[in-house]
Amino acid sequence: MSEKSVEEKLYSDDNLDVSTFKCKNCGGEAVFDPKTQKMKCLYCGSSFDIDNSTVIKERDLSELIDGGDVWDETEVYQCKSCGAKEILSNQEVSVKCSFCGTSNIVKTEELPGLKPQGITPFKIPKEQANQIAVKWAKQKLYAPRSFKKSVKAEALHGIYNPVFTFDALTKSSYNGTLGKNYTRYRFINGKRVAQTETRYFNINGFQDVTFDDLLVQASSKIPTGIIKDIEPFPTKVALEYRTEYLRGYPASTYDKSGSDCWNECKNIMDSTIERQILKRYDYDVKVRLAVNTTYLNEQYKYVLVPVYVGHYNYKKKLYNFYINGFNGKIGGKTPVSAVKVTFTVFIILALVAGVIAAIMLL
Numbered sequence: 555m556s557e558k559s560v561e562e563k564l565y566s567d568d569n570l571d572v573s574t575f576k577c578k579n580c581g582g583e584a585v586f587d588p589k590t591q592k593m594k595c596l597y598c599g600s601s602f603d604i605d606n607s608t609v610i611k612e613r614d615l616s617e618l619i620d621g622g623d624v625w626d627e628t629e630v631y632q633c634k635s636c637g638a639k640e641i642l643s644n645q646e647v648s649v650k651c652s653f654c655g656t657s658n659i660v661k662t663e664e665l666p667g668l669k670p671q672g673i674t675p676f677k678i679p680k681e682q683a684n685q686i687a688v689k690w691a692k693q694k695l696y697a698p699r700s701f702k703k704s705v706k707a708e709a710l711h712g713i714y715n716p717v718f719t720f721d722a723l724t725k726s727s728y729n730g731t732l733g734k735n736y737t738r739y740r741f742i743n744g745k746r747v748a749q750t751e752t753r754y755f756n757i758n759g760f761q762d763v764t765f766d767d768l769l770v771q772a773s774s775k776i777p778t779g780i781i782k783d784i785e786p787f788p789t790k791v792a793l794e795y796r797t798e799y800l801r802g803y804p805a806s807t808y809d810k811s812g813s814d815c816w817n818e819c820k821n822i823m824d825s826t827i828e829r830q831i832l833k834r835y836d837y838d839v840k841v842r843l844a845v846n847t848t849y850l851n852e853q854y855k856y857v858l859v860p861v862y863v864g865h866y867n868y869k870k871k872l873y874n875f876y877i878n879g880f881n882g883k884i885g886g887k888t889p890v891s892a893v894k895v896t897f898t899v900f901i902i903l904a905l906v907a908g909v910i911a912a913i914m915l916l
């Protein structure tokens with residue numbers, strides 16, 4: 555009874571040995587499979603469960619200043635072609651750069667830094683991400699045809715991107731001066747003339763705002779604007795970080811410290827608070843607004859979020875586009891074909907000329 559049949563063994567759900575990541579049934583390499591959220595053997599297809607029962611909780615902001623655990627089971631590699639730095643789990647052998655696709659990757663002596671607390675694993679398989687990219691590229695009217703043809707699964711790489719999320723309750727007091735425009739009628743040389751004037755008034759009061767899981771990008775490799783475009787990432791249900799998720803997917807190094815990210819986050823919070831205050835008033839001109847904010851219950855999470863990166867070289871320039879590895883949202887710049895733009899301009903000019911000629915004839 556205890557002896558399992560071959561078939562049972564093949565699709566065994568027993569946990570994999572995390573020190574080797576070798577398939578128990580054939581000795582092959584097992585990697586993370588987004589479709590099943592399990593480890594899958596690249597050779598025989600056996601799959602193995604990952605313990606994903608723990609959703610992480612926020613930590614107190616004071617712990618961020620003190621540091622955290624060292625990420626010792628990983629190493630930092632650098633791409634000699636585009637300079638991108640990637641963190642790989644120790645056992646990884648051959649990889650291509652996620653940003654430019656070359657294999658010109660060397661190991662560095664750099665330390666990978668802090669170990670992530672949580673992760674939101676890839677949910678969308680590469681083939682599906684590729685279909686999204688192909689559809690998106692087709693809709694880009696001015697992109698060169700060679701770009702559209704270049705969008706292939708091989709040119710798409712998944713990478714985990716480090717982010718901090720912050721929670722805080724803010725209490726602000728404020729005072730300021732706003733102005734409201736109105737129309738005043740005057741008689742000038744016997745004529746009634748409308749003039750716009752501004753009536754100024756002082757404001758003051760209190761505003762509380764609660765922030766939950768505000769995301770700040772810790773790596774500058776992917777532009778912040780792009781991350782905003784492809785948000786949201788399900789950081790609220792981020793799982794406890796496990797090396798298994800990095801099998802087959804590298805992570806980007808971070809170049810902003812936790813405190814830098816917190817300062818950036820406070821700026822985002824401050825502008826939100828200001829917007830909320832101003833929303834309370836009917837005004838046209840902001841003359842002055844002074845806000846004094848206290849931040850309470852500040853908490854953070856340091857999480858890896860999944861992104862697919864596509865790359866394309868056009869006229870010696872590298873173009874990247876990005877797909878959210880959880881929900882499939884896509885963003886990024888495509889090259890622009892000068893020929894296509896010129897052609898469109900000519901067509902428009904021809905149409906305008908045609909319309910003018912028709913009007914003149916009539």
Ligand SMILES: [Zn+2]
Pocket residue numbers: 577578579580581582595596597598599600
């Ligand atoms: Zn196997």
Ligand SMILES: [Zn+2]
Pocket residue numbers: 633634635636637638651652653654655656
């Ligand atoms: Zn590269």
